[in-house]
Amino acid sequence: MDTFALLAQGFMTALEPINLFYALLGVTLGTAVGVLPGIGPALTVALLLPVTYKLDPAGSIIMFAGIYYGGMYGGSTTSILLNTPGESASIVTALEGNKMARKGRGGPALATAAIGSFVAGLLATLGLAFFAPIVVKFAIAFGPSEYFALMMLAFMTVSAAFGDSTLRGLTSLFIGLALGLIGIDQLTGQTRLAFGMQNLFDGINVTTMAVALFAIGETLAVVSSKNALEEKVEAIKGSVMMTREDWKRSWRPWLRGTLIGFPIGAMPAGGADVSSFLSYSAEKQFSKHPEEFGHGAIEGVAGPEAANNASAAGTLVPLLTLGLPTTATAAIMLAGFQQFGLQPGPLLFVTNASLVWGLIASLLVANFMLLVLNLPLIGMWVKLLTIPRHWLYSGILVFAALGTLGGSGSTYMLGPLPTSFGLGLLLLFGLLGYFLRRFSYPIAPVVVGLILGPMAEQSLRQALQISQGDPMVLFKTWISTVLLILAVAAVVVPMILRARGKDLSQIAADSD
Amino acid sequence: MTTGPNSNNERRPDRAAFVIAAVLALIAITIFVSTNNMPAVAAYTAVGPRTVPYIVSICLFGLAIWTAFDAWRGNFPAREEQNVNPILWIIGGLTVQLLLIKTIGFSVATGMLFAATAKAFGRGPLWMTTLIGIVFSFVVWFVFAKGLQLTLPEGPIELLFRPQAKAA
Numbered sequence: 001m002d003t004f005a006l007l008a009q010g011f012m013t014a015l016e017p018i019n020l021f022y023a024l025l026g027v028t029l030g031t032a033v034g035v036l037p038g039i040g041p042a043l044t045v046a047l048l049l050p051v052t053y054k055l056d057p058a059g060s061i062i063m064f065a066g067i068y069y070g071g072m073y074g075g076s077t078t079s080i081l082l083n084t085p086g087e088s089a090s091i092v093t094a095l096e097g098n099k100m101a102r103k104g105r106g107g108p109a110l111a112t113a114a115i116g117s118f119v120a121g122l123l124a125t126l127g128l129a130f131f132a133p134i135v136v137k138f139a140i141a142f143g144p145s146e147y148f149a150l151m152m153l154a155f156m157t158v159s160a161a162f163g164d165s166t167l168r169g170l171t172s173l174f175i176g177l178a179l180g181l182i183g184i185d186q187l188t189g190q191t192r193l194a195f196g197m198q199n200l201f202d203g204i205n206v207t208t209m210a211v212a213l214f215a216i217g218e219t220l221a222v223v224s225s226k227n228a229l230e231e232k233v234e235a236i237k238g239s240v241m242m243t244r245e246d247w248k249r250s251w252r253p254w255l256r257g258t259l260i261g262f263p264i265g266a267m268p269a270g271g272a273d274v275s276s277f278l279s280y281s282a283e284k285q286f287s288k289h290p291e292e293f294g295h296g297a298i299e300g301v302a303g304p305e306a307a308n309n310a311s312a313a314g315t316l317v318p319l320l321t322l323g324l325p326t327t328a329t330a331a332i333m334l335a336g337f338q339q340f341g342l343q344p345g346p347l348l349f350v351t352n353a354s355l356v357w358g359l360i361a362s363l364l365v366a367n368f369m370l371l372v373l374n375l376p377l378i379g380m381w382v383k384l385l386t387i388p389r390h391w392l393y394s395g396i397l398v399f400a401a402l403g404t405l406g407g408s409g410s411t412y413m414l415g416p417l418p419t420s421f422g423l424g425l426l427l428l429f430g431l432l433g434y435f436l437r438r439f440s441y442p443i444a445p446v447v448v449g450l451i452l453g454p455m456a457e458q459s460l461r462q463a464l465q466i467s468q469g470d471p472m473v474l475f476k477t478w479i480s481t482v483l484l485i486l487a488v489a490a491v492v493v494p495m496i497l498r499a500r501g502k503d504l505s506q507i508a509a510d511s512d
Numbered sequence: 513m514t515t516g517p518n519s520n521n522e523r524r525p526d527r528a529a530f531v532i533a534a535v536l537a538l539i540a541i542t543i544f545v546s547t548n549n550m551p552a553v554a555a556y557t558a559v560g561p562r563t564v565p566y567i568v569s570i571c572l573f574g575l576a577i578w579t580a581f582d583a584w585r586g587n588f589p590a591r592e593e594q595n596v597n598p599i600l601w602i603i604g605g606l607t608v609q610l611l612l613i614k615t616i617g618f619s620v621a622t623g624m625l626f627a628a629t630a631k632a633f634g635r636g637p638l639w640m641t642t643l644i645g646i647v648f649s650f651v652v653w654f655v656f657a658k659g660l661q662l663t664l665p666e667g668p669i670e671l672l673f674r675p676q677a678k679a680a
Contacts, residue, residue: 054661164589167582171536171575177568178543185561192565193546216606223598223632390633394626394641397602398649401609401622406662411614420665423610427603434599439532440589457564464559 007129010357014365019062022055023362026063027369030070035077035381036392038222041312042328042444043214044071047399049207049336050406057340058355062362064336068329069121069366072312073374074381076113076305081106081234082385092280093308096293096300101234103296108242112250112298113305114374115242120258120306121367124313127262128320129360132349135321139346144462145474147322149483151456154268154324156490159445166495168441175432176449179204186458199410199421206335206451207407210328212426213443215400217433219393224434233385250302253283257306264307265314268326279307313363320344320356323455328444331451400426528591529583536576543569601632617667618657622649 013019029051033044048067052060080097093113100109142150159173160166182193183203194200242250260282261275283303284293293300318324323345325331337344342352349356374381401423408422436443460474467473475481547565582588605628613621626645627638635641653670656662664670 050656050662051660167575167578170571171579174568174572174575175539178539178572181543181565181568188561190550190561192550192561193543195546216602219629220599220602223602224594224596226593226595388635390630390635393633394629394645395648397605397629398622398626398645398652401625402652402656402662402664405613405618405664406656409663409665414611417611418614420610420613423606423613427606427610430606431603438591438594439529460564461559469559 003130003133006133006353006357007361009354010359010361013058013354013358014062014361019059019358019362020365022059022063023066023366024369026066027070027073027366027373030067031074031370031373031381032070032384033067034071034074035384036074036387036396037078037082037385038218038392039071039396040214041068041071041075042210042332042447043218044074045329045332045336046207046210046214047396047403049332050403052336053339053406057342058358060340061337061342061355061359064333065359065363066366066369068312068333069309069363069370070373071329072309073114073117073370076117076308077110077374077378077381078385080109080113080301081382092276092304093301095280096297098234099294099296100298100301105296105298106234108246108298109296109301110378111242111375112246112302114371114378116250116254116257116302116306117309118367118371119254120261120308120310121313121370122364123255123258124262124265124310125360125363125367127266127310128313128316128363131266131317132321132360135317136346136349139322142322142346142479143477144459144466145476145480146483148456148459148463148474149480149487150268150322150324151452151459153483153487153490154318154326154452155445155449155456156487157268158326158448159442160491161494163442164440164498166491166498168439169445170491172436172441172443172445173449176446177453179209179446180450180453186454187461197412199412203454204425204450205404205408205422206332206447208404208422208425209429209450210332210335210447211400211403212429213433213436213446214328215396216426216430217437217443219397220430220434221437222389222393233382246298249289249298252286253279253299253303254306256282256286257303257308258310260303261307261310261312262314265311265326266317267314268318268322268324275307275311276304279303316363320348320359321346323348325448325451328447331444331447334451524586526583526586526588529588530580533576533580533583536572536579540569540572540576543572598632601628604628605632613665613667615667617670618653618664619646619650619669620667621665622652623647 014023029048030044033039033047034041039047045064045067049064052063055063076093076097079091079094080101082098097109097113100106155173159169163169180203182200184191184201191201257279260279264275264278280300280303283297283299284290287293287297287299289297289299312329315325315327315330318326319330319333321344323334323343325334334344342348342355404422404426405420408425410421411418412421412424413419433443436446463473464471474484543565547562547569550562605625608628609621609625612624623642623646626648627641630636630641630645631638650669653664654673657664657670658673
């Protein structure tokens with residue numbers, strides 16, 4: 001069957017009333033949570049995971065997709081109106097968008113972000129639909145050594161390639177890998193690093209980990225910060241309508257942003273922030289009004305926002321076709337799949353074709369819903385920005401506890417007192433998240449290491465079992481050799497660049 | 513990501529970073545020893561359940577040395593001063609919650625966490641925020657336990673709404 005037929009079939013699933021309802025619920029919740037300051041897409045997805053626990057797999061994953069896209073839209077509203085980018089992907093949007101809002105042009109800034117996100121989301125999701133079957137055809141022949149090499153590449157790009165320190169990126173990754181070792185070994189059934197605690201036999205729950213690192217860690221970092229400036233929400237003056245001039249200056253950046261964002265997301269290489277930085281500097285190059293950059297240039301919102309969304313859709317390519325998460329958000333999505341016993345990868349396209357194509361069609365549907373939800377109803381979301389911080393973070397912690405308890409309800413007996421083991425981990429990893437932030441360690445590699453580590457180990461051991469222990473099996477095919485070389489390059493090249501006083505994100509943002 | 517160290521000209525050994533190096537080394541050693549003490553299984557291949565833990569442990573130890581080196585050179589980004597009190601409120605709230613939630617139920621324990629967090633952000637009085645927190649947590653419990661069939665810890669308040677569970 002060709003892609004069109006499969007996609008049409010996907011729409012049959014996506015347009016069922018109950019699935020439309022799940023998609024609508026997903027995008028609404030995703031936008032509402034994503035718009036809250038300090039909550040990025042990763043945390044949005046992690047906090048809302050428990051909502052989907054008891055639905056059927058199709059409905060739950062459709063809702064999940066809506067949450068993912070909704071969180072991306074919501075995040076840009078926050079960075080435009082409230083100069084506090086929760087995650088690094090929005091830094092660039094805040095740069096120009098907030099300046100526009102201060103000049104009373106918040107409406108057009110939100111509009112170009114929303115329409116740009118829509119255009120990028122639409123094109124990139126179509127890109128996913130046409131690109132994924134090709135990758136699947138290619139990946140179906142992959143054996144354990146290719147998968148192992150692929151995961152090595154993902155590890156290195158996530159941790160070492162794009163941060164500001166190779167050391168800290170790798171350290172974060174190995175903390176995640178170490179935590180991933182805990183529990184029963186999948187191949188021999190032996191318990192490792194559980195120190196006799198039964199609660200640890202199943203390993204560390206990815207949702208608990210993500211919620212702790214992002215929600216608790218972020219809350220602790222915010223509450224302890226001494227220079228907590230009073231954030232001012234910029235009111236939207238005038239209309240959200242873009243002028244003819246705005247349109248003229250926006251459409252090219254949207255397309256360029258999409259072209260930059262989608263490939264970067266689709267490669268097993270880093271997250272959305274690189275693409276938005278690249279798009280920003282590209283727009284500055286191409287702009288007829290370079291002097292406006294830094295003072296509220298609309299191209300500087302349109303391009304990066306499109307790049308951001310296109311790259312978010314792009315990360316679904318490795319996630320769905322190879323089971324390979326390359327961002328923290330994708331890692332949590334993978335956990336969401338796994339709770340239903342679904343393992344993304346080429347086989348999923350064969351065994352569960354209707355689900356995969358239903359999901360891709362739902363992404364297109366969600367994108368349309370988000371445009372409607374974000375343009376006329378923007379005033380409603382802006383009200384969410386005015387929630388005082390003490391209520392906001394108290395609420396976030398309630399939902400963090402809820403998400404943890406929903407995912408791991410196990411009890412630990414402290415003497416005669418029954419206590420919640422999951423909440424204990426939440427506190428412990430929350431502190432970890434705080435210290436990681438305090439000492440500028442990246443968070444995403446911990447989450448990716450935790451979920452991908454056991455998978456990489458399994459591939460490695462299977463490969464070596466087949467070869468009866470000969471490590472050369474890892475270089476047997478040219479694909480795995482190339483991937484391993486790229487993995488090494490992903491660590492070494494940025495180190496050399498940094499030694500010369502530049503790093504990749506700086507190069508992108510250099511033209512300031 | 514653009515907050516590099518500004519004080520490049522006065523680099524001094526960083527004590528906190530040495531602590532990080534020590535903790536990493538400790539974790540590496542713990543993994544090594546614990547893996548070494550694993551009961552042996554009949555090994556069919558050279559690569560068993562111990563191989564990867566050993567690799568991770570050795571890499572972590574290497575990273576610990578690298579961190580110590582960076583700490584000595586003062587390469588860590590500058591950090592700002594922190595308020596400790598609010599952190600203690602939140603840790604306290606989480607601790608009380610995890611200790612008591614299985615006994616007093618989701619709503620009351622989480623309500624106390626809510627109040628402790630609000631207090632950390634400077635919002636009181638505690639009796640009022642606790643009350644608001646309990647009501648809010650109860651609504652959350654009701655929606656998720658009743659509406660979405662999530663299994664959440666129950667206490668006296670929750671059991672009032674699920675009398676048949678009393679027998680269990």
